[in-house]
Amino acid sequence: MVSERGLQVLRAIVQDYVETHEPVGSKAIVDRHSFGVSAATIRNDMALLEDEELITAPHTSSGRIPTDKGYRVFVDHLAELRPLSPAQRSAIASFLEGSNDLDDVLARTVRALTQVTGQVALVQYPSFARANVTHVELVALGMGKVLVILVTDTGRVSQRIAFVPDDLDETDVAQLRAQASVVVTGFSVREGVRRVEDILGAEPSTSTRLDNALRPILRVVGEELDEFRQDRLVLAGAANLARRESDFRGSISPLLEAIEEQVTLLRLMTEMVADGNGLAASIGRENEPFGLPEASVLASTYDTTGSQSRIGLLGPMRMDYSTNLAAVRAVAHYLSQLLDEDENHK
The missing domain is CATH 3.30.390.60 (Heat-inducible transcription repressor hrca homolog; domain 3)
Structure with missing residues (x-):
């Protein structure tokens, strides 16, 4: 059982590692965060986190980095999502302005999401089997x-x-x-x-x-x-995987194949379980059945014609979950609103 301070230490390690891409040590935590305890106490907390397999040492005598299990606990205990800046919200709104039809709306949506997050953006086409x-x-x-x-x-x-x-x-x-x-x-x-x-x-x-x-x-x-x-995805930002290849321990080929084939990602996004806010995250080894054990997928739902489809992000486990989940939720909200307005104007 992780203590409240242990969760705070884990949160500090995740945030610092995402920001610096460097393993995080106890001294860095004391210097950067106001815990009001000594580095020795923080080291004890880190040892307990390591026993729980929430953090690990990539090298002997180095700092610690989160494991996929650690990222999961971090996401599950997020107190709040980091709000998007006015500039980010403005970028999303301007990307979606002036859309001509559904294909254009969805293409603009994924471009907006990848622009804001720097990850691969995915949006699932609504099912039109019942359309007339x-x-x-x-x-x-x-x-x-x-x-x-x-x-x-x-x-x-x-x-x-x-x-x-x-x-x-x-x-x-x-x-x-x-x-x-x-x-x-x-x-x-x-x-x-x-x-x-x-x-x-x-x-x-x-x-x-x-x-x-x-x-x-x-x-x-x-x-x-x-x-x-047919279910299918619209994607944008695949080049971001190549730019962030160092964030993956192995080859990014399975991710590129999943992007190209789409079936795996569609199944994964469909099966993800959302929380009370309609947000879902599948991290690291949770994606092993889909051949993506080093990736994270975040998703939210958007509404269209009385049904729900999903919009999300694909990227490495080392990502800014708070901001990215907020971005997915915000873009899903914009998209639902835009499609609802379009439906009402018909």
Whole structure:
């Protein structure tokens, strides 16, 4: 059982190590913090923390650094999150200003978060399986290409080119738009995918020029709607891992692979257990089942269309947890507010 002063000593070691990147000794703690006790007393407290495996000595006769277990205890006993500065709040607000659609909002969100924290920022796309398709638009581009645009009632917009056998005039495009709209408009994304699959899976009853153009267009519609259903992440700041490679004892390759593949990070972020404030942290060995035993992941929830998704940070265990958790919470709040305003304006 760690005493109250022991927790204060652990807090001092974490804060000093994060700030200086140097092992922390008892004399440094006495000099930098007002404990009102001798260095010998602090050494005794540090010995007890070491017995609890909360701190460790990286070298013989050196100071001490936190273990992943120590970081966990530190986070669990955070008295308060360090408030963001007015400059940081202004940076977040300006990054998110003038967003055009959901894709743009989420891209700006992760850029804002990585700018404020210096970590890899992650935001989980909302699930659009229950969204309804509100509009299908087709634009003939010539050379057998048609731009297919899909819009849902949650603000998701998709644009992708379909390749058709023949060039189309305005009358052709209007007829194809009407036919595609009948298939998916007004239906949920999930139902739209099923309806497209039914049509494409059946033998065509006719084989006119427009029938032959409709099938590749519907194939694109189905593939895009199916992607709407998939969980995925938007990320920014991966270069920060390379800049902080010295903070990892081993290779950063597993982290880079996780960023590239996304499945691992999505599963990790989904399974993290949040506290009463909606904040979650998974530190060091807690991430071993996901192949990321030297990383920390922080997350908060944001609200959209009646459901919740997660936004977070990925970085080394040596990070400023108080500031970073505050940043994640603040950006999640801004994002929820922005999406709510957008929904109310529809």
